[in-house]
Amino acid sequence: MANRTRNIQMKFWVSEEEKRLIDEKMKQLPVSQYGAYLRKMAIDGYILVVDRSDTKEYIQQLQGISRNINQIAKRANATGTVYAQDIEDIKGVLNEIWRLQRHTLLSQP
Numbered sequence: 001m002a003n004r005t006r007n008i009q010m011k012f013w014v015s016e017e018e019k020r021l022i023d024e025k026m027k028q029l030p031v032s033q034y035g036a037y038l039r040k041m042a043i044d045g046y047i048l049v050v051d052r053s054d055t056k057e058y059i060q061q062l063q064g065i066s067r068n069i070n071q072i073a074k075r076a077n078a079t080g081t082v083y084a085q086d087i088e089d090i091k092g093v094l095n096e097i098w099r100l101q102r103h104t105l106l107s108q109p
Helices: 016-027 034-044 053-079 084-106
Strands: none
Touching: 016 034, 053 084
16 A cells, blocks of 8 residues: 555545436546546546626626516506607617627627
8 A cells, every 4th residue: 555656545425416427428438447537537627617797797688678678568558559759768678689689799709
């Protein structure tokens, strides 16, 4: 044991689903030992961190826009009439959606 190259043992727990996923990924590689696979992934694997803050902001703005559209629809249903201003408001909201869409798509790397 004193001559081991790897003399530190690491242990961790996984769920049945996590183990199944690890097994599936191991089948894609020419490795059959968990230790070898987990060492390789822990050392050479990589983690993707995706910044979605712009998407969250986009979704919040779309939710605000949808509330405006719902208010216009309620007013139209309550009065039985669609006013020219309602149509202009909807057009403005649609233009804002398209602006946000362009901004979000163009700002992606």
